[in-house]
Amino acid sequence: AQKITQTQPGMFVQEKEAVTLDCTYDTSDPSYGLFWYKQPSSGEMIFLIYQGSYDQQNATEGRYSLNFQKARKSANLVISASQLGDSAMYFCAMREKNLYNFNKFYFGSGTKLNVKP
Amino acid sequence: DAGVIQSPRHEVTEMGQEVTLRCKPISGHDYLFWYRQTMMRGLELLIYFNNNVPIDDSGMPEDRFSAKMPNASFSTLKIQPSEPRDSAVYFCASSFNARDRLYGYTFGSGTRLTVV
Numbered sequence A: 001a002q003k004i005t006q007t008q009p010g011m012f013v014q015e016k017e018a019v020t021l022d023c024t025y026d027t028s029d030p031s032y033g034l035f036w037y038k039q040p041s042s043g044e045m046i047f048l049i050y051q052g053s054y055d056q057q058n059a060t061e062g063r064y065s066l067n068f069q070k071a072r073k074s075a076n077l078v079i080s081a082s083q084l085g086d087s088a089m090y091f092c093a094m095r096e097k098n099l100y101n102f103n104k105f106y107f108g109s110g111t112k113l114n115v116k117p
Numbered sequence B: 001d002a003g004v005i006q007s008p009r010h011e012v013t014e015m016g017q018e019v020t021l022r023c024k025p026i027s028g029h030d031y032l033f034w035y036r037q038t039m040m041r042g043l044e045l046l047i048y049f050n051n052n053v054p055i056d057d058s059g060m061p062e063d064r065f066s067a068k069m070p071n072a073s074f075s076t077l078k079i080q081p082s083e084p085r086d087s088a089v090y091f092c093a094s095s096f097n098a099r100d101r102l103y104g105y106t107f108g109s110g111t112r113l114t115v116v
Helices: B095-101
Strands: A010-014 A019-021 A033-038 A048-052 A063-069 A074-077 A088-096 A103-107 A111-116 B005-007 B010-013 B019-024 B031-038 B042-050 B053-056 B065-071 B072-079 B088-095 B109-116
Touching: A010 A019, A019 A111, A033 A063, A048 A074, A074 A088, A074 B088, A103 B042, A103 B053, A103 B065, A111 B010, B005 B088, B010 B019, B010 B088, B019 B088, B019 B109, B031 B072, B042 B065, B042 B072, B072 B088, B088 B095
Parallel strands: A010 A111, B010 B109
Antiparallel strands: A019 A074, A033 A048, A033 A088, A063 A074, A088 A103, A088 A111, B005 B019, B019 B072, B031 B042, B031 B088, B042 B053, B065 B072, B088 B109
């Protein structure tokens, strides 16, 4: 099974509207971390937001929030009030510990977001 | 802080040649990662180090690839001999494990490798 699944290869959103980027994950580790990264066309990877498996509240960071549904194993990224500069690839990632208690890291395939003026 | 520094930014080499990619992590970070990004395979974790020790190299594609971290401020990824299918963007990233919830993993600008 895929560890991180992003089912939306590409999405469009109108400027100033909110958009949700989907991410589901698969792990049996009770203590894991989930990350979202942004990769603009310039190529750099930018950390956006983090959600820990034990966090009681959904993570928020400015216009970014994470809709964390633990039972469903989903960690969707919500971007409010989209801006043209939000056009980029977005990656969901996970850190978990394996049977030998060392960290494993996984990235999803990404969602390309296009913000329309 | 200057961030994670990778060199070179671009590398074009001929098939069969040795290629060495370099990375300087952020000072104080205890994790260092090497990733490869291609259109076909997306982002793949090749290897990571914790406190200069290689922890998981299961992503290294084959024996042609090797990585070292001789000290906390420097790492190399070597491909010998290189092949056209190695063409990709190679990212180095570092993090401080205790703070990764705050700062995530900081990526370098990447090295775009083209093997002709």
